[in-house]
Amino acid sequence: MTVDVRRSPLAELAGELAAVGGPGSVRFAERPFRVQVELRAAADAPVSRLYEALALMLPRGVGYVASTGDRDALCLAPRWWLVTQSPEPAPVLESALAGRLRTAGGAAVSAVDVSAQRTTIDVTGPNARDVLAHGCSVDLHPRAFGPGRCTQTALAKAQVVLQQLDRAPTFRVLVRASFARYLAEWLLDAATEYVG
Amino acid sequence: MLYIPCPWCGPRDETEFRYGGEAGVAYPADPDAVDDAAWSEYLFVRSNPKGWFEERWVHTSGCRRWFTVRRHTVSYEIRDPRPIGEST
Amino acid sequence: MTRLTSGGDRVDRSRPVTVTFDGADYPAYAGDTLASALLANGVRTVARGIYTGRPRGVFGIGAEEPNAFVQVESGTGEPMLPATLVEVYDGLRARSVAGKGRLSDVPDNARYDHKTAHCELVVVGGGMDGLRIAAEAAGRGERVVVCESSRVLAATLQEQDDVLLLNRTTVVGQYDHGYVVAVERRTDHLPDAPETVARQRLWHVRAGRVVDTTKGMEHPYAFPDNDRPGVMLAGAAAEYVTWYGVLPGRVAVVASGNDDALRAALVLADAGVALGAVLDTRPEVPAGLADGLRGLGVDVRTGHAVCGTDADSDGAVVAAHVAPVDEHGRGTAEPQLIRCDLVAVSRAWGPPPWSGQQVRTPGGASTTVGVPSVIRVPDGDGDAAGRTFVDLHRDATLADVERAVRVGMTHPEHVKRYTTIGTGADQGRTANPVMLGVLAELTGRPTAELEPTTSRPPAVPVSFALLAGRDRGRLADPERVTPMHPWHVAHGLPFEDVGQWRRPWYAPRGDEDMDEAVRRECRAVRTGVGTMDASTLGKIELQGRDVGAFLDRIYTNLFSTLKVGRIKYGVMCHADGMVFDDGTTARLSEDRWLMSTTTGNAAAVLDWLEEWLFTEWPELDVRCTSVTDHWATVAIAGPRSRDVVAALAPDLDLGAEAFPFMTFREATVAGLPARVFRISFSGELAYEVNVPAWYGLALWERVLEAGKPYGITVYGTETMHVLRAEKGFPIVGQDTDGTVTPQDLGMSWAVSKRKSFVGKRSYGREENLRDDRKQLVGLVADGDRVVPEGAQLVVAPGGVPPVPMAGHVTSGYWSTALEQPFALALLERGSERHGERLYAVDDGEAVAVTVTAPVCYDPEGARRDG
Numbered sequence A: 001m002t003v004d005v006r007r008s009p010l011a012e013l014a015g016e017l018a019a020v021g022g023p024g025s026v027r028f029a030e031r032p033f034r035v036q037v038e039l040r041a042a043a044d045a046p047v048s049r050l051y052e053a054l055a056l057m058l059p060r061g062v063g064y065v066a067s068t069g070d071r072d073a074l075c076l077a078p079r080w081w082l083v084t085q086s087p088e089p090a091p092v093l094e095s096a097l098a099g100r101l102r103t104a105g106g107a108a109v110s111a112v113d114v115s116a117q118r119t120t121i122d123v124t125g126p127n128a129r130d131v132l133a134h135g136c137s138v139d140l141h142p143r144a145f146g147p148g149r150c151t152q153t154a155l156a157k158a159q160v161v162l163q164q165l166d167r168a169p170t171f172r173v174l175v176r177a178s179f180a181r182y183l184a185e186w187l188l189d190a191a192t193e194y195v196g
Numbered sequence B: 001m002l003y004i005p006c007p008w009c010g011p012r013d014e015t016e017f018r019y020g021g022e023a024g025v026a027y028p029a030d031p032d033a034v035d036d037a038a039w040s041e042y043l044f045v046r047s048n049p050k051g052w053f054e055e056r057w058v059h060t061s062g063c064r065r066w067f068t069v070r071r072h073t074v075s076y077e078i079r080d081p082r083p084i085g086e087s088t
Numbered sequence C: 001m002t003r004l005t006s007g008g009d010r011v012d013r014s015r016p017v018t019v020t021f022d023g024a025d026y027p028a029y030a031g032d033t034l035a036s037a038l039l040a041n042g043v044r045t046v047a048r049g050i051y052t053g054r055p056r057g058v059f060g061i062g063a064e065e066p067n068a069f070v071q072v073e074s075g076t077g078e079p080m081l082p083a084t085l086v087e088v089y090d091g092l093r094a095r096s097v098a099g100k101g102r103l104s105d106v107p108d109n110a111r112y113d114h115k116t117a118h119c120e121l122v123v124v125g126g127g128m129d130g131l132r133i134a135a136e137a138a139g140r141g142e143r144v145v146v147c148e149s150s151r152v153l154a155a156t157l158q159e160q161d162d163v164l165l166l167n168r169t170t171v172v173g174q175y176d177h178g179y180v181v182a183v184e185r186r187t188d189h190l191p192d193a194p195e196t197v198a199r200q201r202l203w204h205v206r207a208g209r210v211v212d213t214t215k216g217m218e219h220p221y222a223f224p225d226n227d228r229p230g231v232m233l234a235g236a237a238a239e240y241v242t243w244y245g246v247l248p249g250r251v252a253v254v255a256s257g258n259d260d261a262l263r264a265a266l267v268l269a270d271a272g273v274a275l276g277a278v279l280d281t282r283p284e285v286p287a288g289l290a291d292g293l294r295g296l297g298v299d300v301r302t303g304h305a306v307c308g309t310d311a312d313s314d315g316a317v318v319a320a321h322v323a324p325v326d327e328h329g330r331g332t333a334e335p336q337l338i339r340c341d342l343v344a345v346s347r348a349w350g351p352p353p354w355s356g357q358q359v360r361t362p363g364g365a366s367t368t369v370g371v372p373s374v375i376r377v378p379d380g381d382g383d384a385a386g387r388t389f390v391d392l393h394r395d396a397t398l399a400d401v402e403r404a405v406r407v408g409m410t411h412p413e414h415v416k417r418y419t420t421i422g423t424g425a426d427q428g429r430t431a432n433p434v435m436l437g438v439l440a441e442l443t444g445r446p447t448a449e450l451e452p453t454t455s456r457p458p459a460v461p462v463s464f465a466l467l468a469g470r471d472r473g474r475l476a477d478p479e480r481v482t483p484m485h486p487w488h489v490a491h492g493l494p495f496e497d498v499g500q501w502r503r504p505w506y507a508p509r510g511d512e513d514m515d516e517a518v519r520r521e522c523r524a525v526r527t528g529v530g531t532m533d534a535s536t537l538g539k540i541e542l543q544g545r546d547v548g549a550f551l552d553r554i555y556t557n558l559f560s561t562l563k564v565g566r567i568k569y570g571v572m573c574h575a576d577g578m579v580f581d582d583g584t585t586a587r588l589s590e591d592r593w594l595m596s597t598t599t600g601n602a603a604a605v606l607d608w609l610e611e612w613l614f615t616e617w618p619e620l621d622v623r624c625t626s627v628t629d630h631w632a633t634v635a636i637a638g639p640r641s642r643d644v645v646a647a648l649a650p651d652l653d654l655g656a657e658a659f660p661f662m663t664f665r666e667a668t669v670a671g672l673p674a675r676v677f678r679i680s681f682s683g684e685l686a687y688e689v690n691v692p693a694w695y696g697l698a699l700w701e702r703v704l705e706a707g708k709p710y711g712i713t714v715y716g717t718e719t720m721h722v723l724r725a726e727k728g729f730p731i732v733g734q735d736t737d738g739t740v741t742p743q744d745l746g747m748s749w750a751v752s753k754r755k756s757f758v759g760k761r762s763y764g765r766e767e768n769l770r771d772d773r774k775q776l777v778g779l780v781a782d783g784d785r786v787v788p789e790g791a792q793l794v795v796a797p798g799g800v801p802p803v804p805m806a807g808h809v810t811s812g813y814w815s816t817a818l819e820q821p822f823a824l825a826l827l828e829r830g831s832e833r834h835g836e837r838l839y840a841v842d843d844g845e846a847v848a849v850t851v852t853a854p855v856c857y858d859p860e861g862a863r864r865d866g
């Protein structure tokens, strides 16, 4: 197996997403194949044991993100995190990160590789917040949300994980693979007014 | 549309939640030990007061956690969201 | 022309425009409404009564307008809008409406959208007061949204961060917890609306609080022939002068019951309207106002009212009948005729109509108690003198209310439904107070004791297109697709919607129809090998030390003893004992399990599992992770499936003993990392290959390539259904409906007697012990006709209704294995009735069927073992 035959759920739309908009309005970029691992810990789990495998402390506050390099740990709920990082190259049944975390966490921690469960779309630019406000009811105003924050919510009619990366602002939208085409088409439509 | 205070995520639109009915209706510890009438009561009968009501919600589109609130069934005022079954 | 040479703070005289109404062109100014433009051009008749066909003119100035409905024909077009809310633009084209407009038969291609905003304060109304309140709040650091219905916002507040100033925006609803919904009309005033801009936007605002600064609602009183063009609310008449610089008439009779109407008379007089008389029903009015009018030479008469009108040949007012009245509104002397072209009427002012709350509006403010709601001529009933209209929009009269009371309707809600008063697009803003006053009089009760009818949002009509927003066409509902979807599309497979999923239905070759394709696909799986995209099945990974114990409580059968590497079929029931879902669960390792659910139930099953874990059994160490979208699944089924999998996974030992039924293996399949499950939903030897979803398309293409020598055949959901039905495998939600127990399905073998599980207690309930419960059976039909699902089963054809129904068909197909039609059905006492002859009634025709066991193909299960 030498050829990478992975295909992103947005393979057919990535070009269109990338072509739309500009720095003065809003831009989209799919970040395909990012490694994603869902961590869930039992009440008595020693999650600090994961520090070495992660090189970061898991955030305790629901809706907060801890980051190191390109690795983010999003706290989605009490004792539930989504860890994401850059793609791994080789075709494997399970990402190396998931295996490492399961080993480190022991019986009281679940580490499930969900890398192909969701794909990632970054939405950035002065109108990014406007585009999201067409389909998301969460208060994303700087005083209520910001870099280092995340949440699960609905965007249009898709359930998403939403993460703010910077003050551009850039929002990272993680959407389930089966909903990705729908959501990308929705984003393109919602951006119409801003990109001309 | 109600604005429901999730104990973990803060207030969110009602559409992010699923209703869990009356709070405090426990699954009998030993279902075989209760008679038919009590079992039917557990399955089908809930109180429906005019006024304050203890009820459960689950934040399905968000943190997916269960919690209880007091909701006034006339004014829809919601108070005192509390986690179920786990500590924060 | 009745446009003043100056004045009108809402119009821009530097921007003249031309509008077309009923085919004639009229000059107007930007900022005019169609109503003010028509008044400025002396157009008096704008519409006609919905039932009476009587001519009607402009009566109000805003959303209260009951008369002047028009069909907008230019731009996107709208079937029925009050002319008072239509902002003009150059080229606006509209037509009068007789009660109802016509929906356009061309598609509406305009864009509509929704947007969310969060703020501490919503200010309704963008006048001086509203903007002062907004500025104060903004100064405290609050986020503010200002909604102004008209084009004009008072120019006292700068655009700034955290202040959203919305003009042409009407608050249409206020709901619980500060939820405010407003309609922004963004391009309706533009002759050439840009295609990329949403024509209208529905704002969803969460507000800490709402301040309504809009003015109150003006209420008229009713009198005979009060519907004629030229009769108008007095406050509206004055505002046409101050807002638009338009004279609503040349000679006016003001019919007042409150001080504001006297002030309106002064405005009209100031602007040059001759006042034929100013009448006030009250015996006394404030001296200052009366003296002010008399000082202008105006004939001011207290204790007087208008009690009728005369019309010209077009039906518009040319004179008012004026008479002294008592406190009940009865004329006490012969009416006198006063020539005029405007009757400006105002009984009282009520609360603002704009707020969009669901409220019962009070009948009238306390200051107006004693002012009658209807005026009657001396010695006569209303209709002899001329019809007295209570609801101009609905063409409902005083006589209608009297008739309602005569037949026993006394509550306002009953009168509303009997007469239709208040049910129009204007929500009866000008009609409801009159109706309440009349009802109070007729029933001898004070108005305050009458419970007003309920006003409900939306405060003004909202189009369905706007409510839909961008949820139209392809975006109407998410289409969930699998990684193999591009292949299915490229090969022209028809799709079946399963929940939000789009699943290939069948895979026709050449010009095959569905029946031909499905029969070919079924034969291929039974005799060779077929493959289908099974990625949509729900998948949940469960981890923790107590998963086995948890599954024992959730499934009807025992799981905790399942060995690592093995798979088991399970049935899940609600606490009432009814089947809720089914599927297989594999034990991946000591404390990792992978559950599959039906396609449609994946989310509901995860919710169900977590509900028990979080609310009832927090002591169990079980953690659930949805992995439905992470895995792509290719099912390979049929006697030759082993050959295909062998070609794809040469390193995998596929021997019946090395890799038995209901086990799984991790392997490299087609060069891809995979889990291979030996499970079967068709009754044939079969494998399901799972790979991370982004390899799904590659796997699919390689399976087809490797299967070529074996004639591998793509099949869809229809063939899957036929094959499973031949095996008697029920589909939850098709063969069950929430009233079916596992025992009813003949699955007592899957119901443990030894352990406790959710639903078990209910099997002891009387209802579930009845001996006439419906049970799953098979049916074999005589002849070639497939019995459709939903067909009712009867013991004898024909018969006198009501014919007892013994059960119904839940699935019906042509079986290639039996070479005849067969079906699954739920039948009373079905398990005892195998062999019995019944009739399935399809579209009035009775088809003879024979009851069989549900499993009609390979009951020993020899084939799936290969």
Ligand SMILES: [Zn+2]
Binding pocket: B006, B007, B008, B009, B010, B059, B062, B063, B064, B065
């Ligand atoms: Zn939450």
